[in-house]
Amino acid sequence: MKSSDQAIVRFAPSPTGYLHIGGARTCLFNWLYARHTKGKFILRIEDTDLARSKQEYLDEILESIKWLGMDWDEIYYQSKRFDLYRDYAQKLVDAGRAYRKDDAVFFKYDFANTNVEIDDLIRGKIVFNELPKEEEVIIKKDGTPTYNFSCCIDDALMEMSLVIRGEDHISNTPKQILMYKALGFSVPQFAHVPLIMSEEGGRMSKRYGATSIREYKEDGYLAEAIANYLLLLSWSPGGNREIITLAEAKDIFEIKKVNKTAAAFSMDKLNWMNSEYIKKKSPEEYLSLVEEYLKGKNFLPDNIDKEYAKKVFLLFKDRLSKLSDLFVRARFCFYDDYTYDEDTKEILQRNLSKEIKVLAEKFSALANFNHEEVEKEFRKTATDLGLKTKELVHPVRVALSGKKVGPSLFETMEVLGRERVVAMLKRLIDYWGANV
RNA sequence: GUCCCCAUCGUCUAGCCUGGUUCAGGACAUCGCCCUUUCACGGCGACGGCGCCAGUUCAAAUCUGGCUGGGGACGCCA
Numbered sequence: 001m002k003s004s005d006q007a008i009v010r011f012a013p014s015p016t017g018y019l020h021i022g023g024a025r026t027c028l029f030n031w032l033y034a035r036h037t038k039g040k041f042i043l044r045i046e047d048t049d050l051a052r053s054k055q056e057y058l059d060e061i062l063e064s065i066k067w068l069g070m071d072w073d074e075i076y077y078q079s080k081r082f083d084l085y086r087d088y089a090q091k092l093v094d095a096g097r098a099y100r101k102d103d104a105v106f107f108k109y110d111f112a113n114t115n116v117e118i119d120d121l122i123r124g125k126i127v128f129n130e131l132p133k134e135e136e137v138i139i140k141k142d143g144t145p146t147y148n149f150s151c152c153i154d155d156a157l158m159e160m161s162l163v164i165r166g167e168d169h170i171s172n173t174p175k176q177i178l179m180y181k182a183l184g185f186s187v188p189q190f191a192h193v194p195l196i197m198s199e200e201g202g203r204m205s206k207r208y209g210a211t212s213i214r215e216y217k218e219d220g221y222l223a224e225a226i227a228n229y230l231l232l233l234s235w236s237p238g239g240n241r242e243i244i245t246l247a248e249a250k251d252i253f254e255i256k257k258v259n260k261t262a263a264a265f266s267m268d269k270l271n272w273m274n275s276e277y278i279k280k281k282s283p284e285e286y287l288s289l290v291e292e293y294l295k296g297k298n299f300l301p302d303n304i305d306k307e308y309a310k311k312v313f314l315l316f317k318d319r320l321s322k323l324s325d326l327f328v329r330a331r332f333c334f335y336d337d338y339t340y341d342e343d344t345k346e347i348l349q350r351n352l353s354k355e356i357k358v359l360a361e362k363f364s365a366l367a368n369f370n371h372e373e374v375e376k377e378f379r380k381t382a383t384d385l386g387l388k389t390k391e392l393v394h395p396v397r398v399a400l401s402g403k404k405v406g407p408s409l410f411e412t413m414e415v416l417g418r419e420r421v422v423a424m425l426k427r428l429i430d431y432w433g434a435n436v
Numbered sequence: 437g438u439c440c441c442c443a444u445c446g447u448c449u450a451g452c453c454u455g456g457u458u459c460a461g462g463a464c465a466u467c468g469c470c471c472u473u474u475c476a477c478g479g480c481g482a483c484g485g486c487g488c489c490a491g492u493u494c495a496a497a498u499c500u501g502g503c504u505g506g507g508g509a510c511g512c513c514a
Contacts, residue, residue, distance in 0.1 A: 405475035
């Protein structure tokens with residue numbers, strides 16, 4: 001037995017789907033609690049449903065857990081423990097607490113023990129007035145155990161000091177408590193964490209955007225940001241703090257501080273947090289993150305100069321919500337087949353062909369095409385032409401990117417290079433020529 | 437239908453356990469101003485909340501009850 005302050009907890013995913021937001025947070029809470037108490041964190045794969053469990057899901061779940069920054073001390077597979085569950089079922093049959101029928105085993109609830117109390121660390125005592133049925137299947141006719149049964153046996157045998165799981169399991173708990181008692185096991189403590197709701201308040205579902213951790217990774221969210229954001233749903237480090245790493249959270253995390261209220265998932269806030277984490281990265285870290293992210297994405301043209309690409313990415317670093325924003329925002333730096341966005345029409349209404357032509361000539365004659373020189377020349381030219389700087393900035397930005405918004409214009413020009421800048425300016429002049 | 441859980445700004449939350457220090461603090465979003473090369477970033481500011489009704493108390497966001505509202509569970513799925 002471990003000393004009582006060292007927790008033994010588990011996360012018990014079922015490989016019948018990808019690791020989703022809710023599961024990830026339950027996992028996070030378990031992991032944090034185990035690490036906080038210097039206890040043990042067990043992964044238990046609940047793959048008793050042979051038809052629906054898939055290797056691909058298992059791989060993905062494990063991958064996501066690691067990606068988020070967690071690790072585990074032990075891992076078990078329920079599919080390898082079927083004999084064990086059958087043995088315990090047989091014990092119950094022998095004791096007259098269960099019976100066989102149609103190859104299945106039915107557990108008989110002890111109704112003398114109807115008032116089941118749950119000792120819940122988050123919610124206090126929960127008392128149930130009724131038990132829904134008189135009996136429960138514990139071994140299905142195919143010989144596999146049902147959830148409540150295998151869950152009880154494993155939580156007891158693996159000596160869980162605390163069962164941390166979603167609130168949706170509260171109603172399973174009285175059934176399980178009765179089984180613990182029938183089996184002669186001591187009943188663990190429970191901590192039922194609130195559910196994560198969709199932005200609309202209902203259940204999280206694919207209809208309302210990504211639900212799996214994998215999808216967020218694919219979309220260019222950083223593991224630290226996801227973990228941090230998930231932590232903030234139903235838990236707070238206090239002191240008006242929001243940005244916190246797992247390593248820091250581990251020191252102060254208390255399961256009793258998890259609140260009872262279901263929290264709505266906010267994509268806006270996640271985006272904000274992700275951008276914070278991107279900004280905090282050093283240029284080198286950011287660049288390798290982008291490189292890793294772009295693998296297999298087929299975004300960059302084949303023979304693109306790597307140094308050029310890096311400069312482009314750096315241009316956008318502090319203004320991304322997620323790495324995939326690059327696909328839309330930075331595309332103009334790699335391809336020149338873009339068209340001008342619909343919302344730039346207003347800017348292009350005023351025909352500045354003559355002025356842009358002068359600017360292109362000045363740029364062609366410029367000794368050093370770096371952003372300082374470009375800016376100086378740009379401002380001077382605008383003034384000479386009787387324009388405010390910004391009257392020239394807007395259309396030039398559209399010329400170069402097709403967009404109304406973007407990074408610093410002069411730095412962008414330096415990165416793009418003289419040749420490309422001049423060519424794109426001419427393209428805008430042609431556009432005016434064709435559209436007037 | 438039965439059982440269970442929950443209830444502070446639009447959203448996430450601090451405060452609630454141990455009632456007065458709170459005409460409730462922070463963050464996201466929104467809006468405004470400043471900076472500026474547009475957006476963004478940054479800075480400043482605004483908007484906005486203790487669901488309702490009783491009760492306890494000198495005093496309630498904080499304690500109690502009811503109501504209302506939201507959520508969950510009722511599979512030989514997990």
